[in-house]
Amino acid sequence: MANKPRKQWSKRKRIIIGSLGVFALIYIAAIMWHTFKPLPEGISYAGDLHKTDQIEMITDLTFAQDQKGKGMVHENNIFDEVYTMIDEAEEFVVVDFFLVDGYYDEKEDFPKIADTLSTTLADKKKENPDMPIVFITDPLNRGYGSYENEWFKKMREAGVEIVYTDLDPLRDSTPIYSGIYRTVFQWFDIGGKGWIDNAMASDAPKMTIASYMTLLNVKANHRKAVVTEKEAMVTSSNPHDASGFHGNIALKVSGPVINDILEAEEAVSLYSGGPELPRIQAEESEGQYEVQYVTEKKIVDALLKDLAETKEGDKVWLGMFFIAKRGIVNELIDAANRGVEINMILDPNENSFGQEKSGLPNRPVVQEMVEDTKGKIKVRWYNTVIGQYHSKAIWIQTDKQTVISNGSANYTERTLDNYNLESNLRVVAPNDSELAGEMEDYFERLWNNEDAMYTVDMDEFQDEFTWWQRWIYTFQKAIKVTTY
Incomplete structure (x- = not known):
């Protein structure tokens, strides 16, 4: 009889070791697949070289007259140009921005970029209800499913089509964590009402455990582009109030390259459940650039x-x-x-x-x-x-x-x-x-x-x-x- 407990323990041990081995194989397989899997169609895009004479450089700079911060100057030009592009659009507006909010804890009088941009787009849609206006963005801006922030709610209620990028089909950049997330965490329904402090700012909406688990994959739609039928801008700046004093550079262009930008943005929209995007009528021309x-x-x-x-x-x-x-x-x-x-x-x-x-x-x-x-x-x-x-x-x-x-x-x-x-x-x-x-x-x-x-x-x-x-x-x- 004394051998029976030993045999039972030995059997349980083999089951435990076998189960761990199976989990390890699944974990490694998940890492390998999601690190090297095919990208969604249209991602990693290189358009043709197009000639043009119309390229403009626009900059934001915050600087001081001395190293201690005296004589602070803000030269903010990029989003003023974005607002003008939206106001002057006659056929469509497509924007893709990573970070859009006005939450911050610093005691600075930051420019109200998120509110101004969202209001500009909402008003544009109200004035032109039949005009396609599409805002592609990162799910960070809804706390990875925990909430809808006030700026996107304002645009959505005005009729702007919001496309939250589906990050799941993208490759995993933190495989050690993402392997566990893919194998275990993503299958549990642990959502509900947010109750955990938001990492962005103390006054930002609270987040759920599930949202934080998604956040820890550290992946993003980090693009920053604005497109109308007249011109397009590609920039390093975000419409995020606390980023309002960052140094950034933008290039604004016109011509056939606009269709290449729309084609690449459409790929993100479509695989994320969004709409097809419009195109412009533009013929190739000569130009110094x-x-x-x-x-x-x-x-x-x-x-x-x-x-x-x-x-x-x-x-x-x-x-x-x-x-x-x-x-x-x-x-x-x-x-x-x-x-x-x-x-x-x-x-x-x-x-x-x-x-x-x-x-x-x-x-x-x-x-x-x-x-x-x-x-x-x-x-x-x-x-x-x-x-x-x-x-x-x-x-x-x-x-x-x-x-x-x-x-x-x-x-x-x-x-x-x-x-x-x-x-x-x-x-x-x-x-x-x-x-x-x-x-x-x-x-x-x-x-x-x-x-x-x-x-x-x-x-x-x-x-x-x-x-x-x-x-x-x-x-x-x-x-x-x-x-x-």
């Missing part, structure tokens, strides 16, 4: 090719919020070592919406790039007294042409390896063109602190760099658990 719409991994594919073609004597300006993508880092190091002049203006990653940050990923990446080029790559940090240097732009000039890429995409794996949805305009311009000169003047203004304290020396923040920042950065990259 060539412009191309690129999304997701097609952004980095084009960029790596453009950087690889640089040679000694060429020049690169980079203005970026996050830089960590290995291929881009390596290509910039190689370019600097063969004699390309590379100047980078970066956000110090010191704060985010009032919360202190650790300097990742930019500071360890800067340390590596400066060391590996023996100081050939030059870096200045934006003087972020308020907000962030949120721009995502590069300017590459050879003896033949200037290539510009600007839009929503940070230089990270999450944004450029077909995880997030991202959008950029790639422009090929003559070296003596107005756009090429205007962007170079913009970077030189910031680099040289021509009329204010825009940037500070690299050592201002890099002196705080420690070995643990590089260790944490390397560890996070290895296990793919980051928010950038």
